[in-house]
Amino acid sequence: MKKFYKGMGAKTTAAMAPVIALLLCLIGMVGAGAVQTAGGKIAMKTLVWESPQGHELSGYLFVPPNATAETPAPAIVCIEGWFNNKEMQDAYFTEFARRGYVVLALDMHGHGNSENTTLEELYDGGVGVDGAVVLLDSLYYVDSGRIGVTGHSSGGTASNMAIVIDNARERPLIRANLLQAADWNDDTGADHSADFGNRHIGIIASQFDDFYFAWYEEDGTPISLPKDFIGTPQAKQFLNFNDSPLGFDGTPVSSRFYTRNFGGVTAQRVIYTPYMIHPWVVFSKTAVGHGIDFFETVFGAPQPLPAANQVWQWKTVFNFIGLCGFFIFMVTFTLYMLQTPAFAGLAAAGMVKPAPKPTGQGLLWFWGSLVVSALFSGFSYLFIVARVYGQSTAFWPQTGPLTISAWAAACGGFSILVMALSFHLYGKKHGMSLRESGVLIGVKPLLKTLLLSLIVVVITFSIVFLAAYFFKTDFRVWVLAVKAFGADKIGIAVRYLPLFLLYYITNSVTVNCFNYNALAKREWVNTAVMGLGNVIAAIVIVVIQYSTFFTTGNPFWYMAESDRIGPIWLFPVIVILFGAAVVSRIIYKRTRNPYLAGIINGIMVTLISCSNTTTILGSAKVVTTTF
Secondary structure (H helix, E strand, O other), X not given: OHHHHHHHOHHHHHHHHHHHHHHHHHHHHHHHHHHHOOOOOOEEEEEEEXXXXXXXXXXXXXXXXXXXXXXXXXXXXXXXXXXXXXXXXXXXXXXXXXXXXXXXXXXOOOEOOOOOEEHHHHOOOOOOHHHHHHHHHOOOOEEEEEEEEEEEOHHHHHHHHHHHHHHOOOOOOEEEEEEEOOOOEOOOOOEOOOOOOOOEEEEEOOOEOOXXXXXXXXXXXXXXXXXXXXXXXXXXXXXXXXXXXXXXXXXXXXXXXXXXXXXXXXXXXEEEOOOOEHHHHHHOHHHHHHHHHHHHHHOOOOOOOOOOOOOHHHHHHHHHHHHHHHHHHHHHHXXXXXXXXXXXXXXXXXXXXXXXXXXXXXXXXXXXXXXXXHHXXXXXXXXXHHHHOOEEOOOOOOHHHHHHHHHHHHHHHHHHHHHHHHHHHHHHHHOOOHHHHOOOOOHHHHHHHHHHHHHHHHHHHHHHHHHHHHHOOOEEEOOEEEOOXXXXXXXXXXXXXXXXXXXXXXXXXXXHHHOOXXXXXXXHHHHHHHHHHHHHHHHHHHHHHHHHHHHHOOOOOOOOHHHHHHHXXXXXXXXXXXXXXXXHHHHHHHHOOHHHHHHHHHHHHHHHHHOOOEOEEOOEEOOOOOO
């Protein structure tokens, strides 16, 4: 194999690598698209329409072949949670559509490709859920007597708001509501338990839910924890159709349906209690099985299949293949462009070799800088999340990217300080050259670096847009997602870009110019250590939060919403930050230029962040009160 590649020549090999990556992307998008449409048997349409409240909504509509004018099918609206988009419900909408339901996967207001609104308009129409219900009711192949809604977290509580609107109709449209990791409240704190009436209502109450199913004293002392929810008076009252819990007969049983007759109309209620955390409910065979079971019981599936018969995991496999191909293309296309006449000047004369293994004082500086930086990363994250989360401004309308980019900028600034001290107190005295290491480059190479970075990002991201256009899919695995986005997201991303660039450029300089050495006589060991240095603080925070949660039933940080969401946000961050170190090392070895990878990583992360979150126009403070 080595002889084969050697005979092909470096340029041919460099050209083949992006092609192979594109092939992976193609396999991913074709496979994922085939799974979610049952091999093309289910019609999948991208819709944009105006809600009765006057807001533009976006969604995916799945129409199985059994849904016709002669045999109208029950329909389900699938709703993503806060800081997400409709694709986050892919496990549910894939399985529901396979079973013959008409499914509408909705982007709520300010999510995905739906219209961005102000805080004052955000909750109009149940954050857009009512508009989805009305649309389904207008379709001739939908059984209007069997329209259900299901949403995760804030998507579930938005469905509660939609039920209030539905109750005002002469002919209510919502017949069933399955709350995925959500309860009878909404995000403003309003209690809708008395609004359900004779509807079928189910709750997927994860035993280690980060936001719901627990009650506390004002000082934070737990009264009841999520793992005990099924036995609480609140759960008994819910299963008793909002009558007094004292009238509930016996002990509530998970997954058992409780029935009541309302003037000839039968209503059913159920609580499922899977052993998992809040965000896992959208990525769990068990939880999806509960969703299948619920709608099979209350509606009856036109094409019934056992709850255990699930194929969405294959979509995840194809998504993963596409995601790998996406990032491999990003790197290999960059390396290929270095062999073109326009950018050949950015390539190093040869492969950049690591510095000798540090000893003595150098070793202390190496490990000391990593430890100090990791400590600053962890404590600054907790500090910033507590103070920035929930805030948005007219200039920065997304609180998620604002929180993470503020942390990134703080860590970037701290890295500059550490590098300056390292250079002046140690490196300069031991022969380190800022120019030879790549810290200092000329104006012309810097401009070429910027141009090449933009070309790489545009060409690489075009793959996602092709996937969305031709196959209505993207590249995602659980909470890590790369998706197509509207033009509005570009204008928003530009505002966050300087904050992200400050971190990713300085991180690339730190990883490569200051800390690239022959540690343990293995080059990969140094790369792994630098990647671990990027993520160790995040890993520790996650481990503390969930080891405490699973051993005591209560999270370690829980007093405020920011305490609870902070560790969740770190799941994709851990993957991204480790990957950033690897990517920057690969590119640096061939360029001796830390800025190329730093700029590419910074732009990529900014686009990924700003296209996978909630946008609220104008200054606002949004902190939900449901937990």
